[in-house]
Amino acid sequence: MSAYPFEGRGTACRLKQSKPKMLLFSHICSPKYVTGAEKLLLFMVRELVPTFTCVLVVPNEGIIAEQARGLGVAVIVQEIPLLVSLYLALPHMMNELEEKKREKAWRELFVFLHRQKPDIVLTNTVVHPLPAIAAKTLEIPVIWTIMETIRETPHTHEAAALIEQYADYVVGISESTAAPLRTPGLLPKTTIIPPSWDHAALSPVSWPVNRMNRRRQFGISDGQRLIGYISSSIFEAKGLQHFMEMAVDIAERHPHAMFLIVGNPVDTGYFERCLDHARGRNLMERFRWLRFEEQIETIYPAMDIVVVPSLTVEGFGMTALEGMVFGKPVVVYGSGGLAELGEATGNADYVVPTGDVDGLFSRVNALLGDERTLQAVGERNAATAIQVFGIAAYREKLRMFVSGLAIRSYSPPRLVRGTGMTVYALQDGELRPFGSEGSFLHAGHRFEDVRLVPDEFIASLPQGPPIGGDNALSRRSTSKRRRSRRKRLTRGAGRGMVQRRHRQQERRRSRRKRRMTRSG
Numbered sequence: 001m002s003a004y005p006f007e008g009r010g011t012a013c014r015l016k017q018s019k020p021k022m023l024l025f026s027h028i029c030s031p032k033y034v035t036g037a038e039k040l041l042l043f044m045v046r047e048l049v050p051t052f053t054c055v056l057v058v059p060n061e062g063i064i065a066e067q068a069r070g071l072g073v074a075v076i077v078q079e080i081p082l083l084v085s086l087y088l089a090l091p092h093m094m095n096e097l098e099e100k101k102r103e104k105a106w107r108e109l110f111v112f113l114h115r116q117k118p119d120i121v122l123t124n125t126v127v128h129p130l131p132a133i134a135a136k137t138l139e140i141p142v143i144w145t146i147m148e149t150i151r152e153t154p155h156t157h158e159a160a161a162l163i164e165q166y167a168d169y170v171v172g173i174s175e176s177t178a179a180p181l182r183t184p185g186l187l188p189k190t191t192i193i194p195p196s197w198d199h200a201a202l203s204p205v206s207w208p209v210n211r212m213n214r215r216r217q218f219g220i221s222d223g224q225r226l227i228g229y230i231s232s233s234i235f236e237a238k239g240l241q242h243f244m245e246m247a248v249d250i251a252e253r254h255p256h257a258m259f260l261i262v263g264n265p266v267d268t269g270y271f272e273r274c275l276d277h278a279r280g281r282n283l284m285e286r287f288r289w290l291r292f293e294e295q296i297e298t299i300y301p302a303m304d305i306v307v308v309p310s311l312t313v314e315g316f317g318m319t320a321l322e323g324m325v326f327g328k329p330v331v332v333y334g335s336g337g338l339a340e341l342g343e344a345t346g347n348a349d350y351v352v353p354t355g356d357v358d359g360l361f362s363r364v365n366a367l368l369g370d371e372r373t374l375q376a377v378g379e380r381n382a383a384t385a386i387q388v389f390g391i392a393a394y395r396e397k398l399r400m401f402v403s404g405l406a407i408r409s410y411s412p413p414r415l416v417r418g419t420g421m422t423v424y425a426l427q428d429g430e431l432r433p434f435g436s437e438g439s440f441l442h443a444g445h446r447f448e449d450v451r452l453v454p455d456e457f458i459a460s461l462p463q464g465p466p467i468g469g470d471n472a473l474s475r476r477s478t479s480k481r482r483r484s485r486r487k488r489l490t491r492g493a494g495r496g497m498v499q500r501r502h503r504q505q506e507r508r509r510s511r512r513k514r515r516m517t518r519s520g
C-alpha cells in the first residue's frame, strides 16, 4: 500500500481512508538545547503529518516534545537504551547490544509496540537500534534515519550489517552518512534526503532588527565584524580550540574583528582551555559567549562570517547550512557532510582541510579584508542554499520516498515460540501456552504459522491460562509418550516441525503405496 492515501497503486489505497500510523523514535530530547538530529527529526515529523498519524516517542520531556505537541503531534515518553558503540563501530558493540537486551526497557519496548500497533516505525540516528530491532521482530516495517557517519574501524561492516538486518528503509542525510552503508544489501534500501528548513518560520523580515538588537546586547558596533562559532554542545570534536587559535591571530590583525561563541560546553575543562587562548593574549574583551538560543533567527543575523571547524566527520553540519541561509559566508573544515555542503553550494574555496588552522585564518582574513566579497559571498549563499536545500527540493525527495513505502497494517503474531519449549497463542495481550500438540491442532492451528520471537518478547507479556492441557493427551498415551510428544510440539514448532511432519506423512504414504503394489 502506498502511504499517500489517494496516490498509491492497487485497490487497497482506495479502501483505506485513514492515515497510517507512524511511530518516530528520537534518541534524545534535551530539555535545555536541541541538537541537529532532534531538529531534523521534528522537521521531518512536520512534513509527514499530512500523510501519517505521527506519534513522537522520546526518552524524556524536553524541547522537541513540546514543539511536537505544538504541531498537534502526540508525544509518548518511553525510555529506551542507546547504543553509542554502534556509531563508533567498536569491537564490543554486539556484546553491548546483548547487554541492552537484558534490560527491562527492552522487554517493555515489545509491549509498547504491541499496544501502539504502528503501521510503520522510524528510528532516528545510528545510536538508536532497539526500536528497529523490536519492530522488525514484530514484522512492522522500519525506516532508519542515519544522521551521522559511522566511524571507520575494522568493525564498520558489522554495524552496517546490523542496520541492513533490521531496516527496511534507510534514509541518510548526506553521501557521507550513506558511505559506510554502501553494501549490496543496503544500496537498494537507501535514500538520501538532505536537511532543509522552514524559511517562513525563521521570519526573515525580523532579521535586520534582530541583528541590531543582538549586536547592541553584545556591545558590537556597526563597523565591527562579528565572526561566529555555533554548536548545540561544545566538546573537542566540534573544534572550538581551532576556532580560538584562528580567532586570536585574526583579532590581532583586524582591530574591527569581534567573536561570538554559541553553544553549551559539555566539557567545561575543555571550554576553559579554549578560552585560555584569548586570556593568554589578553583578548577576552573581543569575545562573547551565549550558552543556547532556541530562536536561531535572533543569533545568525548578528554574525558576519560563520566558521564551522568540526574535527569529526559530520553527518551533515546543520550550522553551516544555517549560516548560508542567513546570508553569511561560511568557512568550514571539510569534515564529512561539510565538504559536500561546500561543494554543492559553490563554496569549495571556503572548505579547508580538517585541522588546518592556517587555512581557516587565510579565508577569514581574506573576507575581512574585502568587504565587497564578504557581502557577495553571503548573498550568493542565501540564494544557493534555497535552490539546493530549500523546502521544494526536500518535499520532492520525501514525497518520492514515502510513495515507495510498502506499509501494511500491524498484524500481531497470533502464535509464538521463543527458544523455550512452549508454543503460545497471543490473545488479548496475554500469552496462553498450549498444553499439548493435541490442543494446538484441535484449535485448528498449523505449525507453519508459529512465529519465532525473541525470549524477551515472551517474557514481556503477561501469561494467561493454558489452552487444553494434559487431558487432551492422556486419552491417547502414557505419561512417557506425552513427554516426548510435548517435546516435539515445542521444539519442532515452526519450520523444523513442519518438515518433520511432512517427512513422516511422506514415509507413511510410500509404505501404503508399497503395500498396495505388493497386494495388487
Ligand SMILES: CC(=O)N[C@H]1[C@@H](O[C@@H]2[C@H](O)[C@H](OP(=O)(O)O)[C@@H](O)[C@H](O)[C@H]2O)O[C@H](CO)[C@@H](O)[C@@H]1O
Pocket: 028, 035, 036, 037, 038, 040, 125, 147, 148, 149, 173, 312, 313, 314, 315, 316, 317, 318, 337
Ligand atoms: C557528529 C555528527 O555526525 N553530527 C551529525 C548529527 O548529529 C549529532 C550526533 O550524532 C550526536 O551524537 P553525540 O552526542 O555522540 O555527538 C547526537 O547526540 C546528536 O543528537 C546529533 O545531532 O546529526 C546532524 C543532523 O541532524 C548532522 O548535521 C550532524 O553533522
Ligand SMILES: O=c1ccn([C@@H]2O[C@H](COP(=O)(O)OP(=O)(O)O)[C@@H](O)[C@H]2O)c(=O)[nH]1
Pocket: 034, 035, 036, 037, 039, 230, 231, 232, 233, 262, 263, 291, 292, 293, 294, 295, 296, 316, 317, 318, 319, 320, 322
Ligand atoms: O544555541 C544554539 C546552538 C545550536 N542550535 C542548533 O543545533 C543544531 C546543531 O546541528 P549540527 O548538525 O550542526 O550538529 P550536531 O550538534 O547535531 O552534531 C543546529 O541546527 C543549530 O541551529 C540551536 O538551535 N541553538
